Amino acid sequence: MLGYYEYFPQKRMNVSVKETGESKYKILVAEKDFEAGDVIYKEDPLVVALDSDLQQMGTHCSHCLRLIHKGMAIKPESDRLNAIYCSKECQVASKAESQNLLFTLESPLPPGMDQGLSSLTKPKREEAQKVFTDYLKSTGKTNPLLLARLLARQISLETAKFTPNQPGGIVEPPLTDEGSPGYGISDHIERLRYIDVNALEAERKMITEVLGSALPGLESTLPEDKHALAMGKIAYNAFGVCYSGGRDDKPVSTARPEDQERTRTPYGTSRQIGSGLYVVSAYLAHSCEPNVRPSFSSGTAELHLVASRAIKKGDQLTMAFVDVTQHPDETAEQARRRRRFELARGWRFKCECSRCVSDVTDEAEGDLGVGRDESKVEAAVSRVESGQAGIMPDTD
Ligand SMILES: [Zn+2]
Numbered sequence: 351m352l353g354y355y356e357y358f359p360q361k362r363m364n365v366s367v368k369e370t371g372e373s374k375y376k377i378l379v380a381e382k383d384f385e386a387g388d389v390i391y392k393e394d395p396l397v398v399a400l401d402s403d404l405q406q407m408g409t410h411c412s413h414c415l416r417l418i419h420k421g422m423a424i425k426p427e428s429d430r431l432n433a434i435y436c437s438k439e440c441q442v443a444s445k446a447e448s449q450n451l452l453f454t455l456e457s458p459l460p461p462g463m464d465q466g467l468s469s470l471t472k473p474k475r476e477e478a479q480k481v482f483t484d485y486l487k488s489t490g491k492t493n494p495l496l497l498a499r500l501l502a503r504q505i506s507l508e509t510a511k512f513t514p515n516q517p518g519g520i521v522e523p524p525l526t527d528e529g530s531p532g533y534g535i536s537d538h539i540e541r542l543r544y545i546d547v548n549a550l551e552a553e554r555k556m557i558t559e560v561l562g563s564a565l566p567g568l569e570s571t572l573p574e575d576k577h578a579l580a581m582g583k584i585a586y587n588a589f590g591v592c593y594s595g596g597r598d599d600k601p602v603s604t605a606r607p608e609d610q611e612r613t614r615t616p617y618g619t620s621r622q623i624g625s626g627l628y629v630v631s632a633y634l635a636h637s638c639e640p641n642v643r644p645s646f647s648s649g650t651a652e653l654h655l656v657a658s659r660a661i662k663k664g665d666q667l668t669m670a671f672v673d674v675t676q677h678p679d680e681t682a683e684q685a686r687r688r689r690r691f692e693l694a695r696g697w698r699f700k701c702e703c704s705r706c707v708s709d710v711t712d713e714a715e716g717d718l719g720v721g722r723d724e725s726k727v728e729a730a731v732s733r734v735e736s737g738q739a740g741i742m743p744d745t746d
């Protein structure tokens with residue numbers, strides 16, 4: 351029986367997902383040789399969230415994260431998140447995928463199906479959206495927005511099924527090769543690794559209210575266990591989007607170090623302009639001596655995976671989740687300690703890459719506060735993959 355990983359990632363990406371020995375850890379492997387500087391693949395994010403301060407300033411496209419020149423932006427009239435767009439295409443896509451449901455008072459249902467619902471739900475929707483956007487503004491968080499957009503995108507796909515072939519309607523993102531069973535966003539998300547995080551009930555309620563006030567019934571979309579799991583996946587897998595060297599004016603988070611949002615980026619989360627979820631790149635493991643790096647050289651959230659050195663077919667691809675360079679004011683040992691603490695806090699593992707092992711000195715490291723690797727996969731997924739259950743993918 352052909353499984354999910356026969357069709358995912360698509361062949362055109364030049365990589366495949368393989369399992370490592372005993373631990374059954376999923377890794378990304380090159381399917382051909384590459385020279386240093388080669389682009390291995392380009393990947394669009396499933397969902398993105400602009401950093402909160404940039405969202406408020408209205409300087410970047412809310413959909414592709416492009417910097418917009420003054421006066422060139424498309425600014426929708428009633429958008430509670432203060433979203434602006436670089437193009438009509440970005441506006442249409444964003445609206446259809448999630449923005450309409452989350453941050454406007456327009457009907458979340460296809461034309462002809464609303465039957466007065468949106469005028470009835472208006473006051474509650476307005477209030478719920480205000481609470482959520484105020485929260486995002488005051489905390490500067492992006493992970494709750496990534497989650498809301500992920501849920502909204504899946505809901506929008508469901509409602510679009512009522513009226514197929516609608517112009518401007520949305521379809522599942524093409525993430526698997528032709529001939530595959532009907533894998534959808536939920537199938538991709540289900541397989542991602544996660545860590546245990548402190549999922550806040552207040553955030554769950556806000557998202558639930560935004561969804562439930564728009565479409566009665568949706569308030570049950572996000573029970574507590576699902577919320578914790580989804581936030582753990584976002585925490586583990588989100589990438590920092592950073593182009594042209596990134597920025598140095600990102601507001602410093604006032605959250606406790608253990609509650610700060612961290613994204614995978616070798617440039618440092620403090621240089622990013624936003625975060626995104628990339629389902630293929632999510633399989634890249636960390637190394638302090640990586641052979642690939644994410645690049646955003648198109649000046650958008652499109653991720654280009656670039657080879658940092660020559661790579662042979664069959665090699666595992668690794669990236670640096672954090673800034674692994676040695677800063678001018680650091681010794682090698684201090685740099686080692688800094689990156690290992692960041693990895694332990696953000697991704698809950700003790701790095702055992704060859705550089706970490708060879709850089710080790712007599713100096714005591716101190717307790718990193720994590721086990722060897724605390725990330726995990728959903729129990730249902732590991733059961734299916736070890737052949738203990740015969741669950742078929744969603745084909746409806
Ligand atoms: Zn755009």
Ligand SMILES: [Zn+2]
Pocket residue numbers: 637638639701702703704705706707
């Ligand atoms: Zn390391």
